[in-house]
Amino acid sequence: MYMMKYLLLFICTISLQSCIYWGSDDEMMHGSRYTPITQTRQTFESTIERKSARPVSNAGKIYVKDQFLFINEKEEGFHIYNNQDPENPEAISFLKVPGATDLAIRGNTIFVHHYVDLLSIELNLNTNEILTMTRIPDVFPQLNSPDGYEAAYFDIPADQIIVGYQPKN
Numbered sequence: 001m002y003m004m005k006y007l008l009l010f011i012c013t014i015s016l017q018s019c020i021y022w023g024s025d026d027e028m029m030h031g032s033r034y035t036p037i038t039q040t041r042q043t044f045e046s047t048i049e050r051k052s053a054r055p056v057s058n059a060g061k062i063y064v065k066d067q068f069l070f071i072n073e074k075e076e077g078f079h080i081y082n083n084q085d086p087e088n089p090e091a092i093s094f095l096k097v098p099g100a101t102d103l104a105i106r107g108n109t110i111f112v113h114h115y116v117d118l119l120s121i122e123l124n125l126n127t128n129e130i131l132t133m134t135r136i137p138d139v140f141p142q143l144n145s146p147d148g149y150e151a152a153y154f155d156i157p158a159d160q161i162i163v164g165y166q167p168k169n
Contacts, residue, residue, distance in 0.1 A: 032149040034165040036156060041137075044161040047098050048114065048121075050130055053079065053091035065105045068092075068125050075099055078112075080128070093128050095121075098163065115161055116140045 039047075056079055060072030069081040069089060077096040081089040099115035110121045118139040122131040142151030143162045151162055 032145045032153065033147050033168055034145040034149075035168055036143075036145070036151070036154050036162045037164040037166055038156060038160040039163050041159050041161060044115070044163070045117075045135065047096065048119070048133065049096045050128065051094045051096055054094050060101055061103075063103055063105065066125075070103060070105075070110075072101060072103070074101060078103060080125070092125075095123070113140055115163060116142055 056071055056073060058074045058076075060074040062072070063070040064083070067082060067084040069079075069083045071079040071081070073079060073094070076098060077094055077100055079094055080092045082092055083089045095110075097112050097114050097119070100112050103110055103112040105111070108122055108125070110119075110123055112119050112121065114135075116138050118136045120134045120136075122133070123129070124131055142156065143164070144150050145153075145165050154162075156162060
């Protein structure tokens with residue numbers, strides 16, 4: 001009877017151990033195959049700007065607010081269109097927000113993530129001016145590397161923001 005319990009426990013232990021991913025020897029010996037691309041917080045915070053309209057090249061999500069369309073340019077920002085005439089939408093401008101993939105709008109406030117920060121932007125859509133911008137820093141985690149290493153692995157200084165990764169040579 002006791003022998004059967006120990007045998008069952010042994011079989012369960014061996015079975016569960018086979019479910020654990022130990023990683024490849026190459027990963028364990030050499031670490032990430034990427035190095036982070038960083039910016040100082042001061043440089044990072046100055047990357048938001050309103051620019052003239054440009055063609056859409058890598059479209060993401062589309063958001064509709066009143067007669068306006070916001071089309072995400074993946075990881076770059078948002079194209080803003082006046083869609084009063086849906087047959088002929090008029091390109092108004094491009095809101096450059098590096099790292100952004102989504103937005104939400106409530107009233108006249110646009111909420112968007114800027115890599116690790118959350119921005120709220122008051123935009124006058126009729127004059128296409130940024131009236132105010134509020135930033136809440138470090139709401140979102142730093143970017144992980146494409147091969148799955150967390151940002152903490154790279155030991156980035158506190159005043160640096162990871163804005164991408166490049167393969168090691």
